Amino acid sequence: MSASSVHDSSCFGPQPRRTTRQVDIAGVKVGGGAPVVVQSMTNTDTADVAATTRQVADLWRAGSELVRVTVNTRDAAAAVPKIVERLAMMGVKVPIIGDFHYNGHTLLAQEPACAEALSKYRINPGNVGFGKKKDIQFAQLIEFALRYDKPVRIGANWGSLDEALATALMDENAQRSDPWDAGRVMREALVRSALDSAQRAVELGLPADRIILSTKVSGVQELIAVYRDLAQRSEFALHLGLTEAGIGSKGIVASSAALAVLLQEGVGDTIRISLTPEPGSPRTQEVVVAQELLQTMGLRAFTPMITACPGCGRTTSEFFQHLAKVVQEHVRAKMPEWKISRPGAENMTIAVMGCVVNGPGESRHANIGISLPGTGEAPTAPVFEDGKKTVTLRGEGIAEDFVALVDAYVDRNYRAVATA
Numbered sequence: 001m002s003a004s005s006v007h008d009s010s011c012f013g014p015q016p017r018r019t020t021r022q023v024d025i026a027g028v029k030v031g032g033g034a035p036v037v038v039q040s041m042t043n044t045d046t047a048d049v050a051a052t053t054r055q056v057a058d059l060w061r062a063g064s065e066l067v068r069v070t071v072n073t074r075d076a077a078a079a080v081p082k083i084v085e086r087l088a089m090m091g092v093k094v095p096i097i098g099d100f101h102y103n104g105h106t107l108l109a110q111e112p113a114c115a116e117a118l119s120k121y122r123i124n125p126g127n128v129g130f131g132k133k134k135d136i137q138f139a140q141l142i143e144f145a146l147r148y149d150k151p152v153r154i155g156a157n158w159g160s161l162d163e164a165l166a167t168a169l170m171d172e173n174a175q176r177s178d179p180w181d182a183g184r185v186m187r188e189a190l191v192r193s194a195l196d197s198a199q200r201a202v203e204l205g206l207p208a209d210r211i212i213l214s215t216k217v218s219g220v221q222e223l224i225a226v227y228r229d230l231a232q233r234s235e236f237a238l239h240l241g242l243t244e245a246g247i248g249s250k251g252i253v254a255s256s257a258a259l260a261v262l263l264q265e266g267v268g269d270t271i272r273i274s275l276t277p278e279p280g281s282p283r284t285q286e287v288v289v290a291q292e293l294l295q296t297m298g299l300r301a302f303t304p305m306i307t308a309c310p311g312c313g314r315t316t317s318e319f320f321q322h323l324a325k326v327v328q329e330h331v332r333a334k335m336p337e338w339k340i341s342r343p344g345a346e347n348m349t350i351a352v353m354g355c356v357v358n359g360p361g362e363s364r365h366a367n368i369g370i371s372l373p374g375t376g377e378a379p380t381a382p383v384f385e386d387g388k389k390t391v392t393l394r395g396e397g398i399a400e401d402f403v404a405l406v407d408a409y410v411d412r413n414y415r416a417v418a419t420a
Helices: 049-062 074-089 104-110 112-117 133-147 163-174 182-203 220-232 248-264 285-296 319-341 359-365 398-413
Strands: 023-025 028-030 037-041 066-070 096-100 120-123 152-157 211-216 237-240 305-308 349-353 368-371 381-385 388-393
Touching: 028 037, 037 285, 049 066, 049 074, 049 285, 066 074, 074 096, 074 104, 074 112, 096 104, 104 112, 104 133, 120 133, 133 152, 133 182, 152 182, 163 182, 182 211, 182 220, 211 220, 220 237, 220 248, 237 248, 248 285, 305 319, 319 349, 319 398, 349 359, 359 368, 359 381, 368 398, 381 398, 388 398
Parallel strands: 037 066, 066 096, 096 120, 120 152, 152 211, 211 237, 305 349, 349 368
Antiparallel strands: 023 028, 368 381, 381 388
């Protein structure tokens, strides 16, 4: 088999992006062929201006391109303009999305400055209103979006599904000669809830290119099935996320398993990894996971990728683990600076290998790599740059020396383009 057949784009790599309408969220392009956008959500009390501002800034620095905040009380709504103002003073340029449930129509009427300050509204069709009030309150939210020229995400959720619609579809299913299973009916209810609400918004005057849809569930296979269906039935931009994904490795694995399949098929324009933070862990972890998912799939580049040895009986020392951690933390900390002064550095590959078996080979494949000595090997660490051995490191300062070589490599090979 030839190398060209192995790398044939028809069987290798993500499929071309599914065609969707492009939505502009305060300058951030979502859909329509734009790169997949990373977003996150605060878990502070939005009424606490200082705490929420700090967390939004932290999420933005970590790489979140959109940040959603809860707007559930009048105090929270009143805080939004203050948060946006403080962020601007700090130089934090990130669109803020208002997350509304139950009372969004009331809060926006009470606090018009909030309606204006937000960059997008999130509406849940399952709890925007109930009974006769549902259509009225939904229309009021769309009217605010029109008045202030804001895009809207219509986000249906398995845990707050429109009960009237679900009941109607269950009754309809009972009349079929070959009834669907309950899971398929519920998935249809999610898709219909999103699509019917989007159509209603369009009828009310909201342009289709101001609408993003989502249909979130907490099961991997259900999420894949419902988004495949939604993607086939609309051209709206889609937000992906496994809701209530869980804590730690479970949440990371479940989200990655579901989103990777859809992204590989070209489905999805913006993503969030909805992790339950482990005690003491920063909220920014969900941003890092989202970035790493997109980067490992070859869809975006955010920070240099580290290839690191997993370790075996040949690597009884923990030094290679320490070095891999030092290098990864260093390049991630440097990326905000490199993004401006050294564009392109995010595409760099770095190898930190633990013994002679794969170390030299993997290091040669990377832009810059180091092959550390395994158990019983000579205490030397050759460094390779673009396939060629350049230096051999020894002694107690290998970690510091290698990080300095990484910085020097970036300085030599990535330079900002001068503008007139």
